[in-house]
Amino acid sequence: MHSAEGELSFWRKYVFSTDHKVIGKQFLFSSLFFFIVGGLLALLIRTQLAWPWEEIPVVGPLIYGEESGNILLPERYPALVTMHGTIMIFFFIIPILSGAFGNFLIPLMIGAKDMAFPRVNMISYWVMVPAFLVMVASFFVEGGTAAAGWTSYVPLSARPDMIPGSGLGQTLWIVSLLLVGTSSTMGAINYVTTIVTLRAKGMQMFRLPLTIWALFITAILVLLATPVLTSGLLLLLLDRTIGTHFFLPDGGGQVLLWQHLFWFYSHPAVYIMILPAMGMASDIISCFARKPLFGYRPMVFSIMGIAGLGFIVWGHHMFQSGMNPVLGITFMTSTMMIALPSAIKTFNWLATLWRGQLHLTAPMLNALAFVSTFVIGGLSGIYSAATPVDIFIHDTYWIVGHIHYVLFGGSLFGVFAAIQYWFPKMFGRTMSDRWGKVHFALTFVTFNCVFFPMFILGERGMPRRLADPYNYNFLASLQPLNQFMTVSAYALALSQIILFANFFVSLYRGRAAVANPWLANTLEWTTSSPPPLENFHTAPVVHRGPYEYSSPEVSEDWLPQDRVLGGAAAD
Amino acid sequence: MGGSLPQVSTFAGPIDSLYNVILIVTGVAFVLVEGILIVFLLRYRRRPGQKAAYVHGSRQIELAWTVGTGFMLFLLAIYQYRSWIDAKLNLPDESQAQVVRVSSNQFEWNAIYPGADRQLDTADDIKAPINVLHFPLDRPVVIHLESVDVLHSFFVPALRIKQDAVPGRPGRLWFQATQAGEYEVACAELCGLGHYRMRAFVTIEPQAEFETWLAEVAARQQ
Numbered sequence: 122m123h124s125a126e127g128e129l130s131f132w133r134k135y136v137f138s139t140d141h142k143v144i145g146k147q148f149l150f151s152s153l154f155f156f157i158v159g160g161l162l163a164l165l166i167r168t169q170l171a172w173p174w175e176e177i178p179v180v181g182p183l184i185y186g187e188e189s190g191n192i193l194l195p196e197r198y199p200a201l202v203t204m205h206g207t208i209m210i211f212f213f214i215i216p217i218l219s220g221a222f223g224n225f226l227i228p229l230m231i232g233a234k235d236m237a238f239p240r241v242n243m244i245s246y247w248v249m250v251p252a253f254l255v256m257v258a259s260f261f262v263e264g265g266t267a268a269a270g271w272t273s274y275v276p277l278s279a280r281p282d283m284i285p286g287s288g289l290g291q292t293l294w295i296v297s298l299l300l301v302g303t304s305s306t307m308g309a310i311n312y313v314t315t316i317v318t319l320r321a322k323g324m325q326m327f328r329l330p331l332t333i334w335a336l337f338i339t340a341i342l343v344l345l346a347t348p349v350l351t352s353g354l355l356l357l358l359l360d361r362t363i364g365t366h367f368f369l370p371d372g373g374g375q376v377l378l379w380q381h382l383f384w385f386y387s388h389p390a391v392y393i394m395i396l397p398a399m400g401m402a403s404d405i406i407s408c409f410a411r412k413p414l415f416g417y418r419p420m421v422f423s424i425m426g427i428a429g430l431g432f433i434v435w436g437h438h439m440f441q442s443g444m445n446p447v448l449g450i451t452f453m454t455s456t457m458m459i460a461l462p463s464a465i466k467t468f469n470w471l472a473t474l475w476r477g478q479l480h481l482t483a484p485m486l487n488a489l490a491f492v493s494t495f496v497i498g499g500l501s502g503i504y505s506a507a508t509p510v511d512i513f514i515h516d517t518y519w520i521v522g523h524i525h526y527v528l529f530g531g532s533l534f535g536v537f538a539a540i541q542y543w544f545p546k547m548f549g550r551t552m553s554d555r556w557g558k559v560h561f562a563l564t565f566v567t568f569n570c571v572f573f574p575m576f577i578l579g580e581r582g583m584p585r586r587l588a589d590p591y592n593y594n595f596l597a598s599l600q601p602l603n604q605f606m607t608v609s610a611y612a613l614a615l616s617q618i619i620l621f622a623n624f625f626v627s628l629y630r631g632r633a634a635v636a637n638p639w640l641a642n643t644l645e646w647t648t649s650s651p652p653p654l655e656n657f658h659t660a661p662v663v664h665r666g667p668y669e670y671s672s673p674e675v676s677e678d679w680l681p682q683d684r685v686l687g688g689a690a691a692d
Numbered sequence: 693m694g695g696s697l698p699q700v701s702t703f704a705g706p707i708d709s710l711y712n713v714i715l716i717v718t719g720v721a722f723v724l725v726e727g728i729l730i731v732f733l734l735r736y737r738r739r740p741g742q743k744a745a746y747v748h749g750s751r752q753i754e755l756a757w758t759v760g761t762g763f764m765l766f767l768l769a770i771y772q773y774r775s776w777i778d779a780k781l782n783l784p785d786e787s788q789a790q791v792v793r794v795s796s797n798q799f800e801w802n803a804i805y806p807g808a809d810r811q812l813d814t815a816d817d818i819k820a821p822i823n824v825l826h827f828p829l830d831r832p833v834v835i836h837l838e839s840v841d842v843l844h845s846f847f848v849p850a851l852r853i854k855q856d857a858v859p860g861r862p863g864r865l866w867f868q869a870t871q872a873g874e875y876e877v878a879c880a881e882l883c884g885l886g887h888y889r890m891r892a893f894v895t896i897e898p899q900a901e902f903e904t905w906l907a908e909v910a911a912r913q914q
Binding site for chain 1 (some may be wrong): 770843
């Protein structure tokens with residue numbers, strides 16, 4: 122296999138590749154595409170909330186068409202919120218974190234040639250492709266795409282007579298998510314096996330970078346939680362197609378059963394969407410603070426704590442669902458306690474900065490934005506966890522603000538940091554740090570202008586998923602604030618053009634990257650940029666942990682994991 | 693909480709003050725964390741030729757912030773129990789309260805009141821006009837909440853009450869109003885294309901006026 126690169130056909134090299142780096146890039150480009158789609162859907166939502174039922178100049182006729190009078194129809198608004206959530210979660214955040222970075226980084230950071238099951242890895246991407254196609258096709262079927270929310274609560278999602286999107290569109294939504302679940306499961310099996318069995322010599326579990334720990338625990342979460350979603354989806358599919366009544370009360374089914382199954386998966390899924398970003402932010406912060414990560418083991422244990430507690434908090438999505446309120450007390454207590462490991466992580470990130478030598482590069486700024494906005498996301502969750510307060514703010518914009526501070530403020534700033542940090546390794550070229558900072562500054566400001574006001578809307582009681590909130594007297598005065606948020610959302614979206622331009626221009630014109638441009642310690646930086654097929658020219662041997670920055674043992678302020686001290690320094 | 697919304701039930705005071713307690717606790721945490729972050733960013737910008745401190749952590753510090761934060765969070769959880777139990781578990785005796793069935797369907801709310809026999813599901817039940825709900829002031833009200841089609845959520849911001857109406861699984865919720873007036877009901881669970889206009893009005897009025905209104909509705913029904 123040593124000279125295999127030259128022998129592979131175009132198809133085997135770029136399309137049906139079993140190379141984890143190529144598969145990672147396939148996930149990267151696909152999910153970035155869906156980031157744009159999900160973002161454009163968000164702009165349509167924001168436009169409606171600022172100027173309900175008005176014709177959008179130029180764009181309106183193109184999107185909504187003649188037959189709807191060039192404006193959004195009431196039945197389309199639930200479809201917009203449904204697909205914005207579905208696409209951002211299942212086609213962007215999860216695939217870019219676990220699919221793109223998980224694939225690309227795991228073998229490189231543990232010192233392996235590839236994944237344990239390269240063929241399964243290839244299939245895990247090619248199962249996503251029909252999922253993409255089926256979901257996109259659902260927009261064009263009769264009745265339109267699914268419209269019962271990304272949570273697809275029954276009976277709305279089970280009864281085609283209840284909303285136009287609950288026809289074929291909803292069935293396709295289910296089929297697509299079944300495929301996504303299959304893909305995630307295959308990926309997760311691979312990640313767990315690879316990390317357990319293929320670590321380089323000397324790479325003990327407690328020498329793994331936090332990125333790998335986070336991806337490892339995330340994969341275990343995926344393996345434990347996804348089967349429950351799959352079961353729920355299959356039962357829903359049967360209710361819709363062959364007339365079973367698992368969830369439909371008129372045949373003895375239970376409406377709340379769907380919510381239990383859905384959230385038993387989807388609450389852990391929130392951690393599937395944040396833990397990898399936490400891991401990557403930890404590595405990036407330590408590198409640019411030039412200082413060992415503070416509290417390595419507490420950081421690892423708090424990831425485990427989040428994952429473990431993550432399985433016993435799902436009921437907090439159902440406090441006002443009519444579920445037995447005694448359960449509300451239990452779930453409130455477990456939910457409050459899950460804030461503890463998140464708080465520990467935040468304190469350790471801060472302590473890592475303490476007495477550091479901070480290099481404020483674009484990836485570092487994004488990682489710090491992750492920390493500062495995740496704090497708001499986490500603290501705002503405490504209000505929702507407090508069941509009496511939740512009576513008022515449940516299903517209002519409060520929760521929309523909370524989830525966006527966690528997933529945009531947290532995960533997405535983590536993704537921005539990760540893209541710019543690992544870009545040189547992925548593509549052998551460097552992104553512009555100056556344009557990275559411009560993108561960061563604009564994104565950080567406009568992000569807060571869009572999402573912080575959501576807490577004000579929630580505190581005023583504005584329910585989510587309302588196509589036109591202003592026919593309520595108690596919400597009428599909130600339209601100007603919504604208009605401000607919408608204009609900020611346009612600015613936020615435009616700011617992303619800078620990131621994409623920086624990304625694609627650098628892909629072809631960027632400065633050639635050296636092997637270790639950031640002077641980082643982990644193994645992926647010991648091989649060339651981009652790494653060759655099978656990653657390492659010689660199999661790495663690990664001598665120490667990943668965070669030996671500013672070690673007194675060497676004169677430089679970094680000390681790679683594989684360097685041999687006391688003799689000839691390995692290069 | 694609630695902005696300009698009035699506090700018109702016995703729940704409103706306790707719930708809003710819990711909100712304020714959390715606002716203070718999280719506000720302090722927010723200012724501390726972000727403040728420290730900003731101070732560190734300014735204080736520890738890199739200086740050429742210097743190395744960072746070679747520190748891997750501290751068992752004492754980890755223990756201190758873990759125990760401290762854990763204790764705070766646990767207290768915060770326990771502090772909520774009373775209000776939650778009052779709102780959702782300690783339902784008043786229905787013989788002493790005004791019982792109302794609130795039935796929901798796409799996209800309307802229907803209130804059904806027991807007649808002279810004080811029993812629902814009998815011939816003398818009184819059905820109010822669509823989206824019109826009246827409740828007596830200063831008296832416990834127990835709502836039997838139902839849905840006949842999909843999920844809806846009965847949200848009366850001024851009363852600080854919200855609960856899903858679940859098809860096939862009737863639920864109970866209660867409140868006691870403390871201020872007369874007319875307040876809006878919003879549906880808080882996505883229920884279809886008309887979700888955004890599933891609005892009703894709650895009128896809170898003294899017992900005598902409430903009974904007069906109910907008698908008028910009953911008379912029209914004959």
